[in-house]
Amino acid sequence: MAQTISFSSDYTRNAHPQILKRLLDMGMEQNVGYGTDDICKSAADKIKAACGCPDAEVFFLVGGTQTNQTVIDMLLKPYEGVVAAQTGHIAAHEAGAIEFSGHKVLTVPAMGEETDTDRFGSNVGKMSAKDLRTYVEGFFADGNHEHMVFPGAVYISHPTEYGTLYTKKELQDISAVCREFDLPLFLDGARLGYGLMSKRTDVTLKDIAELTDVFYIGGTKVGAMFGEAVVFTKGGKPKHHIPVVKQHGALLAKGWLLGVQFDTLFTDDLYFDISKNAIDMAEILKERLKEKNYEFFLDSPTNQQFIIVSDEKLSQIGDKVGYSFWEKYDDTHTVIRLATDWATTRENIDILMEFL
Amino acid sequence: MAQTISFSSDYTRNAHPQILKRLLDMGMEQNVGYGTDDICKSAADKIKAACGCPDAEVFFLVGGTQTNQTVIDMLLKPYEGVVAAQTGHIAAHEAGAIEFSGHKVLTVPAMGEETDTDRFGSNVGKMSAKDLRTYVEGFFADGNHEHMVFPGAVYISHPTEYGTLYTKKELQDISAVCREFDLPLFLDGARLGYGLMSKRTDVTLKDIAELTDVFYIGGTKVGAMFGEAVVFTKGGKPKHHIPVVKQHGALLAKGWLLGVQFDTLFTDDLYFDISKNAIDMAEILKERLKEKNYEFFLDSPTNQQFIIVSDEKLSQIGDKVGYSFWEKYDDTHTVIRLATDWATTRENIDILMEFL
């Protein structure tokens, strides 16, 4: 059912009007397939410029799980696994897409777990460089590791699944561990725009391009109809990436549909401007929630906010507005997620707050 | 590069204006994700009605190789393979997507191969019921077959990769073999509309729904931006199809994008009307080519036409118009493919013929 107002996720709407307009303006224009067209090239060039890495190699995929599966499979040898925080999307919420491609997800603790003093803080869901080092050093120190799955790459999401953000120092530290052990660092940027435009971040797109080996810029959740831009920051994309992508069922015939969208998003800073809207709206939403004394489950600096609501209140709300069930908090309370996005308006928040 | 005129394939353009209009009209409308929305339900209902199979189960995927990989993996037990003509798309041109999911493609001869008397006829690329029976009977007759890959499903494409079509009788015969041996029959309809609207077919959409166990209605090549509608004709879709789809990296977050497109295509027979345009234009194209004495490589009743052109002529054409290289014919000639589509115009053909 189309919902009048929903804060359930950031992928409830179509695309930014400029993208739709440009798609419409294509009319009967014809392009060659599979991302080998000039529009994709133009989009890639703009992304490389924005990242400050002229030697990067860029291509486009349709969705997040698909991108995680395909890129990780590109990075790993068959007997290697990918290291992730145990709350990482690939570890918990991709229906086994990584294992489907034959690889184990090797988990390290996520910050903010139950025994953590930061249980409700702004680090929830992050991997620490210390935990990563402990894991990797421990692996190679263990004389028996030939019977274990070798760590072959490291996966982090930024923002994390909880909307939290790494600091530049934290990314530098993780990146340093990765380079010490020759492990490519892959950053899942499904919501990257919302991280970059947070009021509380010191991390830029160029930092990410510098500190990772490959990352992706999420479009699906940030203004595009669909699409993720994969950036191999120092080059090093597989020589034949098209068969690998096709083998994963991930090759879009009309690849230029992805190019058009990213070319638009990376013209005149559109990607950043619309990301900022989600952040601005999230800040307003937080204020409004605080005014009504809602308790926050954790301290998220991005577009996803998590609050604790009584089950009684939730039953009153019913399906009048959309939110995401996150988890049960206790016998009478539930944690829900409210997500703003590139198109959220003050009026949307007003309507939401009528019910909350 | 955007090409002024190209007949290289039927996926060179965006989408039918009605689809684009509807996508535009959605504005800021919000929908729930992963194909669980009401638009997908509406589209599925229209497709079930068009197929005359109220018990069918319908869902939507993004592209053809993805659909072949995911559906075939749904049909097979792990130790089973899928039977296909050796020219079948899954056997030859999907970069090993079926094998990536652990299954062998078991090939039977395709009609029209070199020793075939119909080398240049209208059967090229089809599987015969006789060859299928020989293969399957032979398999189960062989006492040693526990060391071989069991046939677990049968794949045919209609139209085939050569634009050719099965007759209703041929489909009935293949279907009968499948039922005798309890093998689900899967029909790849990436270009289904162009097959159904051919001047030379006695096969209807209802026939296909009746004679197959699962098939898909191609959108990518027939008026949609992207998308394929999977129809489990008698029900029997996997109980939990969402995790299977997600595991394959094939779950589109904004599933309603697929629903909108197919809902539009199956309103007021749009799918059939635009398919008919491609056929009408192909007929005109054929006449014009015959007038110029081009030799046809085979006799295709659908939107893909294959002609033999001298290499000298091709060097003159250069990239002034788009065509597909198909294969070398002899030392001085080449087979090229010319494809019309839902949007091809007489003017397009005029321009093409200026160069040919």
Added chain:
Amino acid sequence: MAQTISFSSDYTRNAHPQILKRLLDMGMEQNVGYGTDDICKSAADKIKAACGCPDAEVFFLVGGTQTNQTVIDMLLKPYEGVVAAQTGHIAAHEAGAIEFSGHKVLTVPAMGEETDTDRFGSNVGKMSAKDLRTYVEGFFADGNHEHMVFPGAVYISHPTEYGTLYTKKELQDISAVCREFDLPLFLDGARLGYGLMSKRTDVTLKDIAELTDVFYIGGTKVGAMFGEAVVFTKGGKPKHHIPVVKQHGALLAKGWLLGVQFDTLFTDDLYFDISKNAIDMAEILKERLKEKNYEFFLDSPTNQQFIIVSDEKLSQIGDKVGYSFWEKYDDTHTVIRLATDWATTRENIDILMEFL
């Protein structure tokens, strides 16, 4: 290097003399391949009798990881994973063999982990029925579980990787959860004999056959040259198990080599008698270690014993006797494993204790 005396593992020696004699006595006898011979049938019959389950289906594989990989793949649907304690062999020490076959290992806490009060007790490495229930109930309660890997079977090892044992009550409780949620229970019995003959167990082979859906009786570590006997306790082996086994590269051409070994082990209780030797020797070893005031890392009732030794002592021992490095205990101490087996003698222990 062949070691004069080693307690490093229970797979350092060839096979029990009766097995070797019988293999020798075969002379030039010829048998049909792939486990379809009469010797395998005889061995299966003896195992079914010993298990008290006449409807069981039994076949033989070569090694433990191979058995875990093949059987688990037989039990799971493609989108399902197997639930295991996080210290389970399949989770930690099989180089990703489960993931290689496309499945995720879903981990629940193992008893005796760091925050556990039984850190050094006799429960280390076991899965609790309570943790299993929490996991499975939580999974199906979560509305979003279609994006997660479905639990499709439960794996436990008995003895565990730490030599510890489930009580009959614990197995009953785990089995009850499995049946409630329709999850087949698979028991890894690589060291089953040593568990069954422990002085501190109330679990019999018949109990295991009754409470599990499939388990295996380890031969490699218990008197055979190699081999594991897989028992589908209520029937239900895949109809075509040979192609599944062959597909995994696990089909031994001369399958009767496995039959001969298990037929011997299950004649006149040989399997149990030689297992008892390992237990008797482990009891003596424990006494001797206690006399010398060695600290035990945990309380194992089977043939694997874990003690804490100073690094100084270990450097004195060098390679004069064999032991297994287990893990670092602190900066100056190490946990080592000492394993007795079906052939260990008092004299072996005397020699060991000269160095310890």
Added chain:
Amino acid sequence: MAQTISFSSDYTRNAHPQILKRLLDMGMEQNVGYGTDDICKSAADKIKAACGCPDAEVFFLVGGTQTNQTVIDMLLKPYEGVVAAQTGHIAAHEAGAIEFSGHKVLTVPAMGEETDTDRFGSNVGKMSAKDLRTYVEGFFADGNHEHMVFPGAVYISHPTEYGTLYTKKELQDISAVCREFDLPLFLDGARLGYGLMSKRTDVTLKDIAELTDVFYIGGTKVGAMFGEAVVFTKGGKPKHHIPVVKQHGALLAKGWLLGVQFDTLFTDDLYFDISKNAIDMAEILKERLKEKNYEFFLDSPTNQQFIIVSDEKLSQIGDKVGYSFWEKYDDTHTVIRLATDWATTRENIDILMEFL
């Protein structure tokens, strides 16, 4: 059932007495696991000497399909397939073990197929360098090959599945194509001894080591209980081959069991001497069959002989002696296989001929 006399295959018996004796003589000797022991090292050294390739890297696996699956997976990138004759064991008779590991078997014609003038000759089942070149050149010439499975290695069997042999010139030609296109050449030597000792071969073990990149020396069918020795002839074994082997479920805990067998086989030319016996007996068998006017299905120079027998005769034989059904020849005749082995005696042949 144990058969009094069977010529059904060359894996009906246990092992050569010298191997059994040595296994027996081990007594309670202890060895370290997983092939890291000194016996394996000794066996590897002897094999390297016999091959004349001191830089080779050698390890041991249990069976043929397992070896093909594991080695081919070591050689290929994920998007690559292995090229084989369409009658090759990996293409036809391994239950999809190659596809299970994610790779396609790319088939080229086998010599001796129906349209071949050598239908009944001594080339049946071989790949020609010409066909290989046609395939590989055609692949890379095709502009569209990014949608196809890349050839990543070449597989041949010697002797082939039909007992036929490559000449040295033929191997040189195949090897030359492989090197030109940078494709590793892998030779399946499950019956290598029988090929090397054929009266009609000019190929030596050193030739094979020189002309291939990796091959294996079959033990299972040539005197060992089980086991195949993998030889990476120029080095280049994967750096971490143990986890790869374990991931495939192919790592034998007591790896020295393999070492003992190959160390024995490669002491004092035992492997060659016992292989010669099978050839000598096959020559006698052929004479005896010719005397009785049996028609040969093809001309095999090794231990497998294929003859055409009337179904009436076969019904008389019943199960009095063992043979392999190969295929139906016509409505009243059947092709059967008779295999000699390392232990076949003249008396065995006498008994067989009483029934034939």
